[in-house]
Amino acid sequence: MNRLLFQPQLHSLSNITWLIPQPGLSIDERVLVQNVEEFQFMDLLIDLTESNLLKDDSLLPNLNDLTALTDPLMKGLVLSGIGNIHSYFGNYAKSFSAFHQALNTIQGHSDPEALAFVYSSMSNLLRKLGHREATLVLAEEVIKLSKTEFMKWRARVQRSLAGKYGNEWRKTVSELRRAVRYYESIHNAFRMAGIQRHLAHIYARQNEYNTAEQLLDQAENIARQENRIHFLHEIKNDRGYLHFLQKHNRAARATFSELIREAPIPYQEALVYQNLGLVEIKEKNFRAAIACFRKSLAITEPNDMRELLLEDYLRLARCYRKIGDDCTGSLLYDKVYQTVLADLEMGLPLNSSRKAALDETVRFLKAHCRLEADDPRYFEGLESSTLAEARILFQRTLLTLHLRQTETLNALARKLRVTPRALHGYRVRLGLQRNSKGGRIRNNHLTSYVEGFLHFSWKEATTHFEDDFIRFALGKQGFNKRKTADHLGISYPQILLKTERHQSKGYLS
């Protein structure tokens, strides 16, 4: 059952769970702590300590002890922290499950600081997923609940970041700069560096690349001083993307490749492969882009990193379309559809990016839906064509699709089982000139029909097409063979021969 994400009248303490989606099944605690890195557990301890919620970190000696915790308040806090860790990994099904379990554990213990911590974690995830309204409600709730300046500032930062790419970016910058001054005043350099990184994103988005670069430099200095390796990887990724935005593709590629060699955590690695794919798309190297997105998919799919998974499917679909492989494109669009559907079933409403992805998917699938083998729509627009004219269009479309997919002409000749010389002859005759990767294709149904012949030889494909087209023409002429022959511009004996073949195949009674 879908639930509305944003219900302002319901944001009393007892009903705040309405603000986050409920995964279909609650994920077991032991599964939630699997694959949690040691450094992230340490960050969780720091997080709880900074928030003044963990007086004695010996209470949480290692990851294995988390499930054995009996103190409900502490357990709720840790579950919330684990939810945050999965947000960091991009696996929001696990995050939402952890947050729900955290709220169930904490609610009833009347500890506003603990609740504020959970809401703050939830707000961070919803902000990452682009759900601004819910982020704002949760952040405001944290500001109301918490008595500590640290937690209030954390919520203010979430509130500001929710609008970082919007029209009010100047206001966001101003608030974030205030936060930087606060963290500076309490000597929390690491949080200060985190905000500097987000400020860099905003300036980059506004094409103020020098300012963005300076902010990343400042963040990097802090990360080096504190020896935060994973944070350094994040900054390097951001630098690569900054190069990409500036159209410095070579520098972007070099930065991303260097980062891959430094073996970042899986989430970061997948993001870097995606970014490398974007660089390749920009340079129109679609096959190289496909290779990059496939590498990202090899990480995001098994780890259920839904935050990045949709982008992998969508960008792969686009790249396959670009190289003319609409069949694989269809399969990938179907994956996009299934992913968005899974989100909706979980209760996560469509935001602008997911809606755009869904719109694109539906449009594509609608245009490329497979028709029945003898559907007349395949030959729409060819009703008045002779057989020779229709054959030219068919062969031109077929060769265009092949040229887009096959690397060399010799390989294509082998695939079509013709000589390279004959292939050259076809290209010249069909107007697919040398160095051309094929013409434009207008009739989506015809394209869909022709795709069915991509694994046929040239001779087989043409024969099948002629059979189908003559059958189509016969239907249009009331199965009058003489009229059909006249219409198609072929002789009566020729049509007799063709219909003889149809009868032997059982097409005609």
Place this chain on the structure above:
Amino acid sequence: MKNINSLIIPLLFLLAACSSPDGGLLSSDPGLRSSAPVSVASAKTTYQLAGQIQSAPAGTQIVHADSSVQTAVVGDDVYINESVKNTVGSAYKVDLNGNLIIESDPTIAVTITSPVSVDYYYHQDWVAVNQDMTVYTSQIRVGVNGSCTLTTKATLVLRSGFNENE
């Protein structure tokens, strides 16, 4: 009649055996058998003014109906069935009067109130009336009725490549 058929059918199979190696009917395949030009019926081309180039940064081209290409300058007329494209990937919109206007932001969301064909993100397709869509476009082709309205707004379509972790 029966006798005639008994002669025709074997003759047809004999002809089939001699048909072209590419599967086409006798001498009907333009690729191998015939050197004579094959005429293809083409729709009558009508020239109807669709719009005018309002801005033309480097790389802007008009592609005529016969596929010939012309470098576009401000003030150039664009006719129906012609395309305007920019090799550097700028985005365009077509205003109420059919004018082509180049957008600075390559990611624009548009609401289309008249039929228009848009090359959105590497793929050409027709867009239905009143359908919201997102365009990363390098090319817009003006439809049969020419004028259309695209309202644009800047939007971040997919997540950025920045690491958005806290």
